[in-house]
Amino acid sequence: DGGITQSPKYLFRKEGQNVTLSCEQNLNHDAMYWYRQDPGQGLRLIYYSQIVNDFQKGDIAEGYSVSREKKESFPLTVTSAQKNPTAFYLCASSERQGVSSYNEQFFGPGTRLTVL
């Protein structure tokens, strides 16, 4: 059963804590992405990775960190430096993007993070 899994589904964090959100895919996709969605808003890009051991900052990378040690995994850490982390976090994957072409991107089910 191929797809993208994210865990946990719900996560509660105390002020000052770091938390790590898991994202795993078995689609053999090279590229993976993290987005954040706030209520009534579109998705904003946090980080993305086109290949193992390489990743790029998106529009709102401050207060977040990622790693890409394995092709199938792209965990996101929300650090205490992120001032307003309560949001819906979405992981996505796709085939590696070409210079002049774009491959469709598919999403996992998301993790809803709440800061207490």
Place this chain on the structure above:
Amino acid sequence: QKEVEQNSGPLSVPEGAIASLNCTYSDRVSQSFFWYRQYSGKSPELIMSIYSNGDKEDGRFTAQLNKASQYVSLLIRDSQPSDSATYLCAVIPMDTGRRALTFGSGTRLQVQP
């Protein structure tokens, strides 16, 4: 100016009618455009992609692209209550070289039974 703009809605249509969702984008060289459907509390689901000017049909859905006007639309024929969701338009911003999607804020569609 936002890179991708959508009317937030809600757009309300009666069951069986055609729903027309619109999106404009600022990057003149964008080549790839996508429509996602997102039900409340769920993750986005890809429903259409379009790369060339003109229309692309898939079942009850038709995507229309006009690169000269920097405009992409989604038509839903024979709208059903199950189509009630938020529809997100997404483009890849070729002018930045970033290989990731930029999303609009979405249009909420309500199909009235």
